[in-house]
Amino acid sequence: MQNVILVIHLILALGLMGVVLLQRSEGGGLGMGGGDGGAVSSRGVASALSKMTWILAICFIGTSLTLTVLARREASTSSVVDGIAIEAPATDGTSPLGSDLLPPSAATPTAPAVDPLTPPRAE
Numbered sequence: 001m002q003n004v005i006l007v008i009h010l011i012l013a014l015g016l017m018g019v020v021l022l023q024r025s026e027g028g029g030l031g032m033g034g035g036d037g038g039a040v041s042s043r044g045v046a047s048a049l050s051k052m053t054w055i056l057a058i059c060f061i062g063t064s065l066t067l068t069v070l071a072r073r074e075a076s077t078s079s080v081v082d083g084i085a086i087e088a089p090a091t092d093g094t095s096p097l098g099s100d101l102l103p104p105s106a107a108t109p110t111a112p113a114v115d116p117l118t119p120p121r122a123e
Helices: 002-022 044-073
Strands: none
Touching: 002 044
């Protein structure tokens, strides 16, 4: 049931996008809708497109609400956060990289340590 409503919802979304893009903007932005009117006047087309937009929008909102209600019915009473199992890291007193954040090869200095805060002595 939910899949059928979801397919209808997606079709309504695509239809709504198409109808909105077909409508003439106030400034005639895309250059469409001009001319002498022909068989169908621009006022008649505008009202038909606006009515179609309203119908598609109402149906789209209706399917959105229906999908929300169906999803809530199928959901369990627990929260999504309750389903996440957080495992505490094993603490055996040793860290994988030694006492600092550098890898073991970089942690062993090859040169004597120099304190950056102490100025060098003049000999």
